[in-house]
Every structure is written in structure tokens, then in C-alpha cells.
Amino acid sequence: MSHSPDEKPCRTEGPGSSGRGEAKPLRRMFAGVPDRYDLVNRLFTLRFDERWRSLAAREILRHSPTRVLDAGSGTGDLVLHLARQLPVQTEIIGADFSEPMLSVAMKKVSRAGFRGRIGLVCTDVSNLCFPDDHFDIVSLAFAFRNLVWRNPIAEKCLAEMVRVLRPGGKIVIVESSQPGSGFLKFWYHAYLKMVVPRLGDFLSGEGGAYRYLAESARLFLNPEEVEALLAKSGFKGIRHRSLLGGVAALHVGEK
Numbered sequence: 001m002s003h004s005p006d007e008k009p010c011r012t013e014g015p016g017s018s019g020r021g022e023a024k025p026l027r028r029m030f031a032g033v034p035d036r037y038d039l040v041n042r043l044f045t046l047r048f049d050e051r052w053r054s055l056a057a058r059e060i061l062r063h064s065p066t067r068v069l070d071a072g073s074g075t076g077d078l079v080l081h082l083a084r085q086l087p088v089q090t091e092i093i094g095a096d097f098s099e100p101m102l103s104v105a106m107k108k109v110s111r112a113g114f115r116g117r118i119g120l121v122c123t124d125v126s127n128l129c130f131p132d133d134h135f136d137i138v139s140l141a142f143a144f145r146n147l148v149w150r151n152p153i154a155e156k157c158l159a160e161m162v163r164v165l166r167p168g169g170k171i172v173i174v175e176s177s178q179p180g181s182g183f184l185k186f187w188y189h190a191y192l193k194m195v196v197p198r199l200g201d202f203l204s205g206e207g208g209a210y211r212y213l214a215e216s217a218r219l220f221l222n223p224e225e226v227e228a229l230l231a232k233s234g235f236k237g238i239r240h241r242s243l244l245g246g247v248a249a250l251h252v253g254e255k
């Protein structure tokens, strides 16, 4: 993908350092999970993660974008969804600071025959290598939580996503959320506390990562708090839709 950002050079997939390195523990953690990341995700969500990503893709398609940035694109599921459905001339870029996650994404993109259509860029969302007002859509599938939950670089990440969106452009987020019903919340939290960390460690062979993922999901913001955060970051026309009783949510905001 030939993409020529204004100032900072973008590095496409390959070895080396990325970003400014503020979020190193998180980056190290994601380096340990890619091989089984998709499998574990499907298992833990009973494949609902795929359905939720396709809802995000559907929301993105509604806006007929010509340039889309998927921030924290991981193993590439959302960019693949988009490449299958958007016209060939659409610029689709997945950005992630984890080289191992990007390598898995690159293999999937090649296998699907989308190598020329999807750009995969190793960059930190807190220091994006794209010009101002460039994208029609910035999407995040299960990456928003990583960027903002107890993350010292949260404000920078939000400011960067606002910067690269064109005025009127949309942020589309699919993320875990907090169920509205106390009953569902009790069982969902018990599942996150008792099952996910242990099974995640066992299946991925990576102690720690799934403890973090489960803990951050359990303690993450409710939809109103996400909306307040988006409003504080400068988004307007903010709306959300709760999914599966509030276990996840789709958020949309406009720059």
C-alpha cells in the first residue's frame, strides 16, 4: 500500500521499533498472544466477537468511506471484513504497535488475496503517522479499552484519533461494556473473574495477558461513561447501541 503521510514516516509491517514506547508493558503483553488470539477470542465470546465486528463493519459501510483507519487492528479481522465489502479504491489501513499481531494479520490478508488492498502499519495510536483530517472513519474493534483504560497515554490516543479524522468523519467503536441488568452483570463478572484468566492462560500459554484482558473488561466503563469520554475528546452526535444485554456496545461519534 503506498501511503504518503505528511510528517512522520509510516512503517509497514516488518521488524524494528514503533511509536514512542510509552505503552511498553501492553505491547509486550500483546506480543505473547497472537498465535492463538483468534481462537481464544472465538471461544470466550462463543463467536459473538465476529458478529459484533460485522455490526461495526455495517455501521462503517453506511457512511460510504473512501479512507478508513482501523486503530489497534490486531490480527486484522475488521480490515478484512471491510476489504470484502468496500469498493476497491477505498483506502483501508490497519494500525497496530504489535509486530507479532501485525504478522498474523499480514498472513491472513495475503491468504485472502487482499495484499494490495489493505495497508498494515506498525505505529502507536498515541503518535500516528498520518496527516491531519485524513480519514473518513477511525474504527476500533476491542482496542478502545486498551487505549483508554488506566492507560497513561489515553488522552494522546484520543487526540490523535481526532486529529487524523476529517471534520464530519466518524469514530466507530465496538468494545466490551457493562450489562444493564444486575443479574447478567453478576454472572458476566464472575465469568471474567473466574474463567477467562485461567482458561486464557492455559490456551494461550501466556500468563498475564488474559488476566489483564479480563480485568480491564470487568472494570471497564459503562456506555454513558464512554460517551462522556468521547464528548470530552471533542466528538459530537454520540450514540451507542448495547449488544447482548450490554456485554458489548457499538459506539459512534462524529468529529
Ligand SMILES: C[S@@+](CC[C@H](N)C(=O)[O-])C[C@H]1O[C@@H](n2cnc3c(N)ncnc32)[C@H](O)[C@@H]1O
Pocket (backbone or CB within 6 Å): 023, 026, 027, 030, 053, 071, 072, 073, 074, 075, 076, 077, 078, 095, 096, 097, 098, 101, 123, 124, 125, 126, 140, 141, 142, 143, 146, 147, 157
Ligand atoms: C484486544 S486487541 C484487538 C485486536 C483487533 N482489533 C480485534 O478486533 O480483535 C487490541 C489491539 O490493540 C493494539 N494496541 C493496544 N494499544 C495500542 C497502541 N497504543 N497503539 C497501537 N496499537 C495498540 C494491541 O497490540 C492489540 O493488537
